Amino acid sequence: MTAVNAQIPTPTGPTPARRSKNGGGATLWAGVVLIGLVLLAALVSAFWTPFDPEGVFSDSILLPPGAEHLLGTDSFGRDVFSSILRGAQISLLVGTVAVGIAALLGVPFGIVAGMNPGRLDQFMMRGNDISLAFPALLLAIIFGAIFGAGTVTAMVALGIGTAPAFALIARSGTLQVMSREYVQAARASGKSGFFIGVRHVLPNISGMLIVQASVSFGIAVLAEAALSYLGLGTPPPTPSWGRMLQDAQGYLFIEPLLIVWPGIAIAVVVLGFNLLGDGLRDRFDPKMQVNR
């Protein structure tokens, strides 16, 4: 890892410029803590929740927050706290799969474009620009209409929709790496394009890709919530924060708190991933790479 190696002093020659220890640290850790909370919720809820978040309990409808139901109950009598915990699973699942699909599609696309300057690059990137102009959410709605709404459809659509951003980042990073002499040296040793892409380009752009992934993660979670709110995401009875918002909408004036809890949960995840992204960006600051 970059950060670890930068701490080892050079045996001779100039010491590399070091970042102060706090550089990006506070942001990074705030992100890690928030995401850690969500991850914990998702893990715990897989084995245990205070109440069953998927049933219907007619004797406990719309209870206010209290000792038994920490965050109250909803219109079906389900414990809101349990639903929030279980909802973290869907959020993280959608985020992970969508970002995974996006990276798997976008990164090779961008690297291939960046390694083949000229017509192929132009052709690929103009196509990329067109898909970039198409909102991921809209794509998900169309997919929902064609293939039927559901978690899988949402994940795939969001993945395809955010892939162009990965392609863009991967290509710009690839262009930088390709201008370095170690790539020339590899070419002069007769290494194939595939080898150069995997051994030289990918490791050297991984920093910026991780940053992009963490930001996209936040976007995907938000988009899943939006889709579920529109009824195009996770189908009931599986708890999802977006659908909790939708359900709560009808009781806005009876139990306004119901809309607050999933809202906070979504905000925490998105904020967490954005902070993580910012912190990582500072860690992988390109200036640090120059100084090494």
Add this chain to the structure above:
Amino acid sequence: MSTPTLSVSDLRVGSPFNELLHGISFDIAAGERVGLIGESGSGKSLTATSVMGLLPETLAASGTIRLNGVEADLLTAGERRLNSLRGNTMAMVFQEPMTALNPLMRVGAQVAEIMTVHRTEKGRRQARDRAVELLAQVKLPNPAEAALAFPHQLSGGQRQRVMLAMAMANDPQLLLCDEPTTALDVTVQAEVLKLIGNLVTDRGTALLLITHDIAVVAEVCQRVLVMYEGDIVEDGPVGRVLTAPQHPYTQKLIAASDLSSVDDRGRLHTMSMPVISTPRAAASSPRPVAADAAAAPILPPHRAAHQRLEQGGPPVVFNEVAGVPAISVRDVSRQYRRRGGGLFAPAPIVHGLREVSFDVGEGQRFGIVGESGSGKSTLMRILCALDQPSAGTVDVLGQSIAGASERQLRDFRSQVQIVFQDPMGSLDPRMRVRDIVAEPLRNVSRADALARVEAQLNAVGLDADVMHRHPHQFSGGQRQRISIARALITRPRVLVADEAVSALDVSVRAQVLNLLADLVDEYQLTLVFVSHDLGVIRHLCDTVAVISDGRIVECGPTASVYDRPLHPYTRQLVSATPSMRDLARRAAN
């Protein structure tokens, strides 16, 4: 004696971890031209930034820096006071004029701004007029037009002239130049140095010129300060320091700078610098395993004919070899389509190389010398099949490589290897040394590869335990050794070096050149050495080709070309890079 213009006493600069400048003191008299010389990390740039009050805040400084006529100590003076001095009473010229100039502002306006900021000219109109005058004084052609140009429209030398005009705009008492000509070509460097010398002499400005290059100091300065690891180790008139250096470091530095003097074994003088291990005795190293090469009769060394390209004359085949040459280039041209033009208008065509023809004999050490934009890098890339010529044929080791596919080039790739200029950029920062050095190997088992890497690292003077480290843990010279190890691991027959020592310090440069020379002998390599530095080529190569504007203008045995240049361009190039002996003689007069 009158008050000195600049007086630095007991200047100490330290980071929280260690002290970088250990209490240096020096004075510069009014109108005196002083050179400050040292290698990277010696503290010479720190000295300059301390004087300008531009030290980074993480560094702590003590001591005093006084400028004649200024009450305050520059080290403790407030930012506002310093701002009124910078650009006015003292001015600085930086190494890289492209980044020191604002790319979005016309250069005339940038020069005028210096005067309006310090209110030395009354109005904008006057400042603009004065800016044009200044640009004329720094000998920019068409100053009125040049004032309206943006920095990217000027050449490197012209940009540095603009920087100089800005620095001299308010008639400073003191001019600081930090490596002002390092980024420039040799012929341009000579002109800019002469200009700096003339300007400061005419105006009686004191000059502090910081550089790693003794030749630059000898060109301009009267006195020289030698810095070594944060101390000034020698201070004296240039002529005396060059001819009779007192301090051991200065003696070694001058010996190592002098590429024309060698010891009794024909090797350059090096400085005892920490290397991880010393190069092994030649006998214990692995010899090339080319059986057929050993069986071949040893040919008498080919001696090149000394030829030049006549103005408008027919293309010449330079250094034509009678038998089978290692490299044979015929009528090679390379054109580029420059980006731009309109969407439909054809892009303008740039000629990188024009009808270049030459041979390189087996075992020859062939130097290609030229300035930036001359086409030498293009030629190098074509020789390594990293680029394809637009026209002409290139045969290397009997194989035609122009237009060959990567599959056809497989043998070629292991026979021809490259050492690059930039020791930072030529090693993948994410890979370990063992993987870097092993990269060119094909179809070799892992254990076998590691053994060969170890042997090769030993051959370039590095210990085997560096294998598991990453490139950033090494100094420039060590990285260049790793590059050389990577290039030699396939036992190539041709080694192409692209400015392989240009980014290195003087002391390290001598070591790497000695190593290269040893290895070329030992592995019986054909060497093609591309460089802008005539001194390096003269030392290392037996034959040299001078390339200018995409053409080889002259080629012949090195000594002959340097002593009796035929082409006017070569003459200009040779006179722009005087040898140490010339410098000493000139400085003594």
